[in-house]
Amino acid sequence: MTSIRGERQALLELKGVKKYFDIGGESWFGAKKQLKAVDGIDLRIYAGETLGIVGESGCGKSTLGNLILRLLDPTAGEVLFEGVDLNTLKGEPLRRKRAEFQMVFQDPFSSLNPRMRVSDLIAEPLTTHGTVQRRELKEQVGALLQAVGLDASYASRYPHEFSGGQRQRIGIARALALKPKLIVCDEPVSALDVSIQAQILNLLAKLKQEYKLTYVFIAHGIPAVKHISDHIAVMYLGKVVEIAPTAQLMERTAHPYTESLLAAVPIPDPSLRGAKKTALLEGDLPSAIDPPSGCRFHPRCPYATERCRTEEPQLAELAPGHMAACHYPLEQGGMLHVLA
Numbered sequence: 001m002t003s004i005r006g007e008r009q010a011l012l013e014l015k016g017v018k019k020y021f022d023i024g025g026e027s028w029f030g031a032k033k034q035l036k037a038v039d040g041i042d043l044r045i046y047a048g049e050t051l052g053i054v055g056e057s058g059c060g061k062s063t064l065g066n067l068i069l070r071l072l073d074p075t076a077g078e079v080l081f082e083g084v085d086l087n088t089l090k091g092e093p094l095r096r097k098r099a100e101f102q103m104v105f106q107d108p109f110s111s112l113n114p115r116m117r118v119s120d121l122i123a124e125p126l127t128t129h130g131t132v133q134r135r136e137l138k139e140q141v142g143a144l145l146q147a148v149g150l151d152a153s154y155a156s157r158y159p160h161e162f163s164g165g166q167r168q169r170i171g172i173a174r175a176l177a178l179k180p181k182l183i184v185c186d187e188p189v190s191a192l193d194v195s196i197q198a199q200i201l202n203l204l205a206k207l208k209q210e211y212k213l214t215y216v217f218i219a220h221g222i223p224a225v226k227h228i229s230d231h232i233a234v235m236y237l238g239k240v241v242e243i244a245p246t247a248q249l250m251e252r253t254a255h256p257y258t259e260s261l262l263a264a265v266p267i268p269d270p271s272l273r274g275a276k277k278t279a280l281l282e283g284d285l286p287s288a289i290d291p292p293s294g295c296r297f298h299p300r301c302p303y304a305t306e307r308c309r310t311e312e313p314q315l316a317e318l319a320p321g322h323m324a325a326c327h328y329p330l331e332q333g334g335m336l337h338v339l340a
Contacts (some may be wrong), residue, residue, distance in 0.1 A: 001225060002191075003125050005190055008046065009082075009083060010044035010045055010046050010080075010180060011045055011046055011047040011081070011082060011182060011214050012043075012044070012045040012068065012079075012080070012081055012182060012216075013043070013044045013045075013066075013078075013079075013080040013083075014041050014042060014043040014044075014068070014077065014078070014079055014080075015042060015077055015078040015080065016039055016040055016041075016042060016077040016078070016120075017035045017038060017040070017041045017042075017064070017074050017076070017077035017079060018036070018038055018039055018041075018074060018076040018077055018078060018079070018252070019038040019060075019063055019064075019067055019068055019072060019074055019075050020034040020035065020036050020037070020039075020075045021035040021037060022034055022159060023035050023045075023289065027246060030126055030325070033289055033291045034106065034289070035288050035289050036238050036288050036291060037060045037063040037238055038060045038063050038067065038074075038238050039060075039062050039237075039238035039239055039288075039291075040077075040238075040239060041064060041077070041239070041240055042240075042315075043240070043243075045182075045214060045216065046214075047212075048208075048212060048214060049214055049215075049230045049231065050208065050214070050216075050217055050228055050229045050230050050231075050235060051215070051216050051217070051223075051229060051230070051231050051232075052199055052217045052219065052222075052225030052226070052228070052229030052231070052232040052233070052246070053216065053217070053218045053219070053233050053235060054218075054219050054220065054221060054222055054224075054232060054233075054234055054235070054261065055094075055137070055220070055233075055234060055235035055261075056220065056236075056285050057220065057285075058237075058288065059108075059235040059236055059237060059238070059285070060172065060235055060237070060238040060284050060288070061218045061235050062186055062187075062218060064218075064235070065186050065216060065218050066090045068182075068184055068216060069098075069101055069102070069103055069178075069184055070086045070087070070089075070094065070098070071120075073087060074087060074330070077314070079319060081097065081100070081101065081182070082181075083246065084095055084097070095129075096129075097236065099125075099129050099178045099180065100180050100181045101180050101181065101182040101183070101184070102125075102174075102175040102176075102178065102180040102182075102183050102184075103183065103184045103185075103186060104168070104172055104175050104183060104184070104186065104188045105168055105171060105186045105188070106166035106186050106188065106190055106191060108164055108165075108170070108171050108191065108192075109159065109160075109164070109167055110169060111171055112159040112167060112171060112174075113159075114158065114159050115158075116158075116159075117155065117156055117157065117158060118141075118154055118155050118156070118157055118158070118159070118170055119137075119138070119141050119147070119155035119156060121159075121170065122141045122145070122155070122173050122174050122177055123137045123140070123141055123172055123177075124174075125174065125177045125178050126177050126178070126221055129178060129244035131178060137224060138155070140177075141155050142155060144173040144174075144176055144177060145170075145173055147173065147176065147207070147210070148169040148170070148172050148173045148176070148203060148207070149169060149203060150166065150169055150173070151171070154166075156180065158174075160238040163193050163196075164191060164193075164196065165192055165193075165196035165199060165200065168188060168189075168192065168200055169200070169203070170269060171188075172188075172200075172203065172204070172207070175258055176207065176211060179211065179324065180213070181214060181322040182213070182214045182215075182216070183211070183213055183214070184215075184218070184238060185204065185215055185216065185217045186218045187198060187218055187219055187220065188204075188217075189201060189219075189224060190219065190220065190224070196250060201224075201227060201228055204217075204228060205228055209290045215228070215229075217229055221261060221264070221265065222249075222250075222258075222261055222262060222265065222315075223265055225246075226246050226250065229246050230245065230246060231243060231244065231245055231246060231321070232244065232246050233247050234249075234255065234257060234258045234261065236257050236296060236297055237285065237286060237288055237291055237296040237297075238288055238291070238296075239296065239325065240325070241255045241257055241258070241297065241324065241325045241326070241327075242254055242255040242257070242258045242323065242324040242325070243315075243322075243323050243324075244319075244321060244322035244323070244324075245321050245322070248319065248321070248322050249322070250262075252319075252322070252327060253330055254318055254322065254324035254329040254330050255297075255324045255325070255326050255329070255330070256297065256301045256302065256303055256326065257297050257300075258324075259303075259330060260281035260300075261281070263281070264281065281300060282300060283299065283300045292308045292309075293309060293310060293312075293314055294308050294309045294311050295308040295309075295311075295312060295313050295325075295326070295327070296312075305327070305328070307327055308327055308328075311327070313325045313326050313327050
């Protein structure tokens with residue numbers, strides 16, 4: 001079990017979560033072909049913390065986000081929210097529980113109905129769950145807009161009248177409407193300009209304190225999450241390969257894949273660029289339909305041995321709170337590798 005912060009009860013806990021998609025056709029052995037998007041994830045997230053989940057496109061991080069919100073049913077495993085397995089809930093109990101977790105989407109335009117005014121978009125969850133009386137809706141919508149840095153007068157406008165950053169603020173206001181305990185942010189800044197990204201990240205950090213929120217923050221790379229996350233989990237081909245407190249992950253990278261993600265980050269100071277000795281990641285992500293044997297990263301790993309090709313590594317604790325699934329964890333901040 002990948003544990004974050006002790007043994008107290010987690011707000012969110014994933015136990016052996018898998019999600020396989022049937023894609024038609026059969027394998028050589030007559031079994032149905034399946035895409036293994038998420039393949040055995042164990043995580044614990046505690047109230048008030050932010051877990052960043054990073055990895056390349058196709059690693060399964062967005063699917064994992066949908067499983068957390070019960071937008072998809074898992075093939076196996078449990079998704080526990082405050083100790084309750086969401087997969088056992090149906091109908092009204094599930095609808096009531098869903099008020100406690102929300103999502104901020106990647107594309108701030110397509111996630112908002114262009115035919116609805118901002119006031120209706122933000123009020124919709126309030127009216128659906130009956131948490132606010134109709135006479136109070138206008139005041140509540142205005143307060144939510146102001147909370148995300150927009151003027152209350154914007155409530156009468158339509159989504160197309162706003163910039164991308166403003167639309168994302170509206171999406172965040174909508175997510176806040178029911179005062180959730182958990183918000184899954186699925187690449188919420190990737191479609192925005194760099195300067196606007198910083199504004200949205202600062203806003204999310206501010207709202208986390210004001211509303212006592214817990215975040216799962218999904219992104220392609222570590223730079224987008226390191227300033228907002230308490231812990232970072234690195235996913236590769238459906239599995240978590242490393243997880244650690246953010247500062248510790250940056251200082252002492254343990255998995256070669258994490259090292260490659262960090263090596264891809266541009267260095268602003270030209271005088272320091274030659275000091276980066278780590279090779280950039282080469283090759284494409286293997287197919288999740290037929291993942292490699294042993295360590296799934298071994299076809300792209302510069303340190304792979306025969307053991308890596310035949311034996312799958314398990315997550316093991318290297319330091320308090322720092323776990324990696326690698327037979328030969330990196331040392332000295334990722335610059336040396338021990339082959340045993």
